[in-house]
Amino acid sequence: MLYVCPTPIGNLEDITLRVLRVLQEVDLILAEDTRRTGQLLRHFQIARPVESLHEHNEREKTERILDRLQQGQNIALVSDAGTPGISDPGGFLIRAVIEAGLPLEVLPGANAALLGFLQSGLLSPGFLFFGFLPSRRAERLRELEKLKGLTYPIIFYEAPHRLQSMLADVLAVFGDRRASISRELTKKFEETKRGTLSELLGFFAEHKPRGEFVVTVAGAEEEAEDKNEDDILLALQRLLAAGLSRKSAVNQVSEEYRLPKNYVYDLALRLTVED
Ligand code: SAM
Numbered sequence: 001m002l003y004v005c006p007t008p009i010g011n012l013e014d015i016t017l018r019v020l021r022v023l024q025e026v027d028l029i030l031a032e033d034t035r036r037t038g039q040l041l042r043h044f045q046i047a048r049p050v051e052s053l054h055e056h057n058e059r060e061k062t063e064r065i066l067d068r069l070q071q072g073q074n075i076a077l078v079s080d081a082g083t084p085g086i087s088d089p090g091g092f093l094i095r096a097v098i099e100a101g102l103p104l105e106v107l108p109g110a111n112a113a114l115l116g117f118l119q120s121g122l123l124s125p126g127f128l129f130f131g132f133l134p135s136r137r138a139e140r141l142r143e144l145e146k147l148k149g150l151t152y153p154i155i156f157y158e159a160p161h162r163l164q165s166m167l168a169d170v171l172a173v174f175g176d177r178r179a180s181i182s183r184e185l186t187k188k189f190e191e192t193k194r195g196t197l198s199e200l201l202g203f204f205a206e207h208k209p210r211g212e213f214v215v216t217v218a219g220a221e222e223e224a225e226d227k228n229e230d231d232i233l234l235a236l237q238r239l240l241a242a243g244l245s246r247k248s249a250v251n252q253v254s255e256e257y258r259l260p261k262n263y264v265y266d267l268a269l270r271l272t273v274e275d
Pocket residue numbers: 009010079081082083084085086087088110111112113156157158159182183184185186187212213214
């Protein structure tokens with residue numbers, strides 16, 4: 001069995017009992033950085049063999065790992081922090097294990113993206129986790145153009161030295177949407193700033209970004225649509241309260257907002273049903 005084991009992203013209490021048990025029981029632990037994982041294992045008094053598996057040796061090592069799994073060994077995969085394979089090494093091995101028909105178990109645990117998303121309050125039924133945008137500006141702008149029309153909130157990871165230029169590019173391509181920036185999640189100096197992209201840029205112009213960051217940006221139409229719908233409902237409500245018939249209210253609002261009558265009519269129905 002290959003066990004994918006999330007580790008804490010700051011607070012050492014954020015490791016599950018199951019991850020600890022698996023790490024204690026496996027024949028081998030594959031770690032992104034053996035020294036870093038060594039510290040974690042020492043903290044929890046776990047003494048199991050550790051080998052490195054990082055982006056530079058993942059491909060060449062995979063065959064040997066598959067052999068060991070085929071022989072019946074149990075192997076755990078960890079990264080430096082959080083969930084392996086999420087903007088971290090591990091994806092290549094996981095795919096290879098699945099393709100070889102070998103057993104795989106993914107354990108739940110810490111992940112910065114989900115915490116940043118929940119802290120943002122920009123919750124919607126769907127969301128897109130993007131991870132790191134390209135560091136080269138031209139590629140980053142191209143990528144943002146592709147994401148621009150998405151109606152889901154988008155979650156990014158970003159390094160502190162690139163945060164401001166990244167925010168400036170998102171603002172340039174997406175416009176001044178709502179966003180949220182969480183830093184040092186689960187750590188002593190954890191904080192979340194919420195506002196428009198321009199407000200957040202202003203904040204970080206005065207406060208040098210330090211630590212690790214998750215950036216969540218509101219989706220495209222979602223915002224425009226919500227606002228529009230709320231405005232229309234309010235306008236309809238006012239006219240109805242002033243004594244206009246539903247038909248006249250719909251006519252007036254659809255003219256004012258230059259919207260199709262049947263669309264406004266559907267909204268008016270919702271209003272009367274809800275009322
Ligand atoms: N696999 C990890 C996970 O599941 O969250 C992410 C690894 S990725 C190499 C590291 C990036 O994740 C950081 O640059 C930052 O954007 C984000 N990150 C990790 N820990 C964080 C924390 N405690 N607070 C905020 N962001 C964090």
